[in-house]
Amino acid sequence: xxxxxxxxxxxxxxxxxxxxxxxxxxxxxxxxxxxxxxxxxxxxxxxxxxxxxxxxxxxxxxxxxxxxxxxxxxxxxxxxxxxxxxxxxxxxxxxxxxxxxxxxxxxxxxxxxxxxxxxxxxxxxxxxxxxxxxxxxxxxxxxxxxxxxxxxxxxxxxxxxxxxxxxxxxxxxxxxxxxxxxxxxxxxxxxxx
Numbered sequence: 001x002x003x004x005x006x007x008x009x010x011x012x013x014x015x016x017x018x019x020x021x022x023x024x025x026x027x028x029x030x031x032x033x034x035x036x037x038x039x040x041x042x043x044x045x046x047x048x049x050x051x052x053x054x055x056x057x058x059x060x061x062x063x064x065x066x067x068x069x070x071x072x073x074x075x076x077x078x079x080x081x082x083x084x085x086x087x088x089x090x091x092x093x094x095x096x097x098x099x100x101x102x103x104x105x106x107x108x109x110x111x112x113x114x115x116x117x118x119x120x121x122x123x124x125x126x127x128x129x130x131x132x133x134x135x136x137x138x139x140x141x142x143x144x145x146x147x148x149x150x151x152x153x154x155x156x157x158x159x160x161x162x163x164x165x166x167x168x169x170x171x172x173x174x175x176x177x178x179x180x181x182x183x184x185x186x187x188x189x190x191x192x193x
Contacts, residue, residue, distance in 0.1 A: 003064075004047040012038030017052050031062055031069075040083040044092075049107055051092055053080035059094060061107045071110030081132040087140045091157070095132035095145060102134055102145050104157070116155055118147050133180050137187040144190055146178045152192060168192060 001010045008028070009020040016032040033054045040053040049070070053059045057080050059073040081095045085107065092107040095118075102116040118132075134145035142163055147153045154164040168178065181192045 001041045001043055001050070003043050003050075004045055008043075008064075010041045010043065010050055010052075012041045012052060014038075017041055017050070019050075029067055031060070031067070033060075034058055040080055042083050042085060044085045044089040044107065045087055046089040048089060049085075051083055051085070051107060053083050053094065057096070059083065059092070059105075061092065061110065070108055071105070073105055073110045082134050084135060086136045086157075087138055090140070091136075093134055093136070093143060095134050102143070104143070114157070114160060116143070116145065116153070116160070118145065118153075133178060135181050135183060137183045138185055139187045142183070142187065144181050144183065146181070150178070152178070152181060152190070154190065166190070 011018045014037050016030050019028045021028050037055045038052050042051050049061050051061045061071040062069050083094045091104050093104045095102050104113045132146050144154045150168045152166040
């Protein structure tokens, strides 16, 4: 992941996260992991924090300036699929590797803020997808996430009201699982692949 100011690059490995200075491409520091491959690395939009998750589902949030861990969150035991900050950096959201709940925490404290139920199921001979996408709208009011192989849910973060439930085009469903979703800059449109 690239830092918002384009000064740093964070690379997840089996031993932790290497932070590189982009101007020299030299390693600056290593944030070690308890164990397990780092599966996600994301910077907060304000550039204050970097969050990582490992194969055990442990989510660590570190302050860039001090290099200290500010929160350790136990996610899913089988790993975290996706990890994302809200545009204002007030929240961090994550999805698991199976059809489980979506959780939202305060990155500064690791305190649970809210969660959303994912009601997806799979066919008997179907494999679980490897990614369960989720994203915040640019205004930070909505959270969109996969609720099954061919469905998306959009929820209001504050009221927890389901804003929309979308069934994807059958051609998209036939080609496999949902891999990624993103809001348009105006927060009015949602694209899925």
